Every structure is written in structure tokens, then in C-alpha cells.
Amino acid sequence: MLELNAINSGYGETQVLYGMSLCAQKGRVLAVLGRNGAGKSTTLKTIMGLLPTRSGEIRFEGKPIAKRSFDVAKAGIAYVPETRDIFPSLSVRENLEIAAKRFGGDGADWTFERVLDLFPRLGERLDNGGAQLSGGEQQMLAIARALLMNPRLLILDEPTEGLAPIIVKLIHDKLQELKAEGLSMVLVEQNFGFATSLADDVVVVSKGQVVWTGSAQDIRADEDAQHKWLGV
Numbered sequence: 001m002l003e004l005n006a007i008n009s010g011y012g013e014t015q016v017l018y019g020m021s022l023c024a025q026k027g028r029v030l031a032v033l034g035r036n037g038a039g040k041s042t043t044l045k046t047i048m049g050l051l052p053t054r055s056g057e058i059r060f061e062g063k064p065i066a067k068r069s070f071d072v073a074k075a076g077i078a079y080v081p082e083t084r085d086i087f088p089s090l091s092v093r094e095n096l097e098i099a100a101k102r103f104g105g106d107g108a109d110w111t112f113e114r115v116l117d118l119f120p121r122l123g124e125r126l127d128n129g130g131a132q133l134s135g136g137e138q139q140m141l142a143i144a145r146a147l148l149m150n151p152r153l154l155i156l157d158e159p160t161e162g163l164a165p166i167i168v169k170l171i172h173d174k175l176q177e178l179k180a181e182g183l184s185m186v187l188v189e190q191n192f193g194f195a196t197s198l199a200d201d202v203v204v205v206s207k208g209q210v211v212w213t214g215s216a217q218d219i220r221a222d223e224d225a226q227h228k229w230l231g232v
Contacts, residue, residue: 001026001184002047002077002153007056009046016042018208019056024153024201029185031199031216033192033230039208040188041082044157047186048072048079060153073103078151082158082188084142088131092122095130095141099148108150115144118174136167143174154178155186160194168194192230196220204229 002024010016016039024030032040045051047058049069058065066072073079086095100112116123119140125133133141139159146154159175160168168191175198179185189195196202196216204212204225212225219225 001061002186003057003059004043004047005057005059007043007046007058008054009042009051010054011042011051015054016208017046020046020205020208020210021056022203022210022213024184024186026184027182028200029179029187029198031195031202032186032188032205033195033202033219034205035229035231036190038205040205041157042208043205044079044081044155044186044188047155048077073149073151076150076152078146078149078154080139080142080146080154080156080159082161084138086130086133086138086141086145089129091127091129092133092141093126095145096122096148099145103149110147110150112148115147118147118177119144136163136170139163139167139171140174143171147178151183153184153186157188158190159187160189160191172198192226 004020004022007017007020008015020039020043032043034040042051046053049067049072060075060077066075096112096115121137122140122144125137130138130141159171163171172194179198187195187198196219199216202214202216202219203210206229211229
């Protein structure tokens with residue numbers, strides 16, 4: 001579904017990705033693991049067109065991916081960044097309506113009502129500003145907004161960072177529901193247990209390259225790889 005072939009990318013003159021290659025399959029969850037600074041978030045930003053591809057090719061559903069982030073979103077990829085990037089001066093309702101009006105419409109799988117069914121807490125906070133939400137509520141809002149884009153692929157960068165354990169479990173359960181419905185996902189996550197309990201497939205990244213590939217079951221059983229590449 002999503003293929004990265006020998007991608008080189010980075011920030012300004014600083015190269016971060018060196019021949020990054022990976023594949024996310026339709027209807028499955030791919031976890032991208034690695035230590036801090038390994039190039040995981042850079043990989044996601046390059047996919048989304050937020051960083052330029054210096055060389056190599058990214059393909060989505062068999063076609064070369066667009067270069068601009070808005071066109072990537074229109075192609076069917078939604079992105080939940082590590083920083084969440086909700087609009088703090090807008091209400092929960094307004095944050096959701098921005099995506100619903102642009103990407104919704106007749107026949108859309110994800111509607112305003114459906115995301116509130118998935119995250120009832122947002123329904124209780126519709127008139128609150130984004131800046132008034134807790135970290136967990138902001139993460140719920142970021143995921144809900146991404147779903148309202150009606151994506152075929154959902155990309156999440158560190159969705160549990162800074163969240164209390166009870167909220168981590170809630171986010172896990174909601175993503176598990178989305179997986180059960182067949183939504184394809186790419187997940188960057190430092191929480192090893194969280195990531196491998198959701199993922200079907202795993203790639204481990206170090207210094208901008210993939211150094212290990214296999215199933216979630218494989219990485220859970222490979223203590224040497226965990227220690228070497230993840231410090232688990």
C-alpha cells in the first residue's frame with residue numbers, strides 16, 4: 001500500500017535518512033521502532049511532504065506520492081503528528097468541522113457523529129477551546145480530526161507521549177478498534193508494549209536506515225534485537 005524505496009531526506013544540509021526502505025501493507029498495522037534520533041519522525045514527515053525527498057521514491061497504492069502535504073492528504077493519508085497540532089484558539093467543534101467540511105460529504109465513512117461515538121469525551125467538550133483540553137483530550141481530538149479526513153492510511157507519531165497510563169490504555173483500545181475495522185496504519189511509538197501489541201509488522205530504524213524487519217511476535221521474542229536496537 002505504502003512503499004518507501006531508498007529514501008534520502010533530512011533538514012537543510014543535515015541528512016537524516018540514508019536509503020530508507022519499508023513497506024506498509026493494506027489492512028495491517030506497521031510499527032516503526034527505534035531509539036530517539038533514529039529517523040522515525042523524519043520518515044513520517046518525508047512521507048507527508050513536510051520534508052523534501054532528496055532521492056528515492058515513495059509510492060502509495062502503486063502511484064508516486066505527491067510532493068505537497070495537502071495533496072498527500074487528498075490522496076488518502078492522514079497524519080497525527082507528535083505535536084498534535086490542534087488549533088488552540090478554536091473550539092473542539094471547530095477543530096473537527098475544519099476536517100469534516102473539507103473531507104466529508106455524502107457517503108463518507110467517518111462523520112462528525114461517528115468520531116464522537118469513538119471519543120465520547122470530545123462530545124462533552126465541544127465548546128471548549130483546544131488550549132483548555134488535557135493532553136489526553138488533545139490526542140483524542142488529533143486522532144478524531146485525522147479520521148474525519150476519511151483516510152485509507154492513518155499515520156501516527158508517538159500517540160502516547162506524555163499521557164497518563166489510563167489514557168494510554170484508552171488510546172490503545174481505540175486504535176485496536178480501528179485495526180479491527182481494517183484501517184491501515186503506520187505507527188511510530190517509543191512504548192514497546194503498546195506498539196507491538198497493536199502492530200502486525202515491525203521495522204526497526206537506526207541512523208536513518210532499517211536494521212531489522214519482521215512481525216510483532218518476532219520482535220517480542222528477539223531479546224537480542226530489543227537490547228541492541230531499542231535498549232529494551
